[in-house]
Amino acid sequence: MFSHLGLVSVIAVLAAPAAAQPLLPPPVATNGTRYVPINPPHVVNTRPPASPFSPGQSLLPAGFSAPVPRPTITPPPSTVLDQPAPLAPTPTAVPPPTAIPVIPPPVSVVQMTPTLPPESIKWDAETKETDATNGQPQAQFTFWLTNVCKADVLVNSVRTSCGCTVAKLPSTPWRIEPGSNGPIEVSMNLAGKSGTVVKSVTVDSNTGIKNLLVKANIPVHAPPPLAGASGAQMDRMRNMQLSLQDRQAPLRGDCAKCHVEPAVDKMGKELYAAACSICHNAEHRATSVPDLQALNKPTPPEYWRQFILIGKPGSMMPAYAKEHGGFLSQTQVNSLVDYLVQDFPKEGKIVYHEPTAKPVGQTNHSASVTLPRGTTAASPVSAFPSGGAK
Secondary structure (H helix, E strand, C coil), rough: CCCCCHHHHHHHHHCCCCCCCCCCCCCCCCCCCCCCCCCCCCCCCCCCCCCCCCCCCCCCCCCCCCCCCCCCCCCCCCCCCCCCCCCCCCCCEEEEEEEECCCCCCCCCCCCCCCCCCEEEEECCEEEECCCCCCCCCEEEEEEEEEEECCEEEEEEEEEEECEEEEECCCCCCCECCCCCEEEEEEECCCCCCEEEEEEEEEEEECCEEEEEEEEEEECCCCCCCCCCHHHHHHHHHHHHHHHHCCCCCHHHHHHHHHHHCCCCCCCHHHHHHCCHHHCCCCCCCCCCHHHHHCCCCCCCHHHHHHHHHHCCCCCCCCCCCHHHECHHHHHHHHHHEEEEEEEECCCCCCCCCCCCCCCCCCCCCEEECHHHHHHEEEEEECCCCCCCC
């Protein structure tokens, strides 16, 4: 049995930290009995290790001195007079935005679905032709159509192939009752035109599409003669001007005597000598007419065929094919193309000789073509000399 004093001592030892309390000698009972101490459980010291610096000691190294702060300098009050406030910039007038024009989309022509046979309309003609006079500003044409069926004919629209030609309907759409008829007026502007001008007129109705043609023959004006020029030179220049206005002119009228008649039924080399050399191999060839023997570019069959068939618009070169207003058949065109591709490049210099003056009383004039290999061609020559066709 422990006494009350011994129990208190044991509790005090257990409660005190091991590092803070010294070890006490075992208590001695009053009756001389020595108690054996009970070892307290091992307590882990969780305190941080003691700092090697004493309280209040500086952590800075020896000899360190703090920098002296610079004094704050307050600038004296400014003695500069107050400046006037800057003027506000003058506003620049901004022009209003330019309105961008709105271009409407192109109007597509909707073709009417035919509901009646084409024979429901009877036309007075499908082609109208007129001979214009000098200075005539316009040519007028009128097509008459009659409804010969038992149902109404409805004409939806009419249009032309060129802006210089205008066609008008009595109304749009135009309804034609059975047995009734009416006109379609067509006007062609002739300003700046000469020779033969052909335009098409397309009529769209419930009987289908109908194509009509208008044709105007406009006089070709010959230029005035040049002072000091010889008769042959004046003829040559006059005919060149005619050809520039109407490139088919060399194939019509008096000009055809030397540009068409000598070439009738000719083929290949003889056809070239009769129809082509008069312009392209003339002694006095015009500068605007090319020398076909001096072309510095490839000339395949398609090149020759194109110019022979349709000529060259905007130049003096006419179209020689029959279907384009010329006089050559397809067989003649093929023979001429074959010659130009195969044998023409091998030829020597070809020269067309103009007609020479004859003594008084002799009116026959002739021209000849000097060809290699002994080929010659002779034909009568009219007032259209070399250099004036192509």
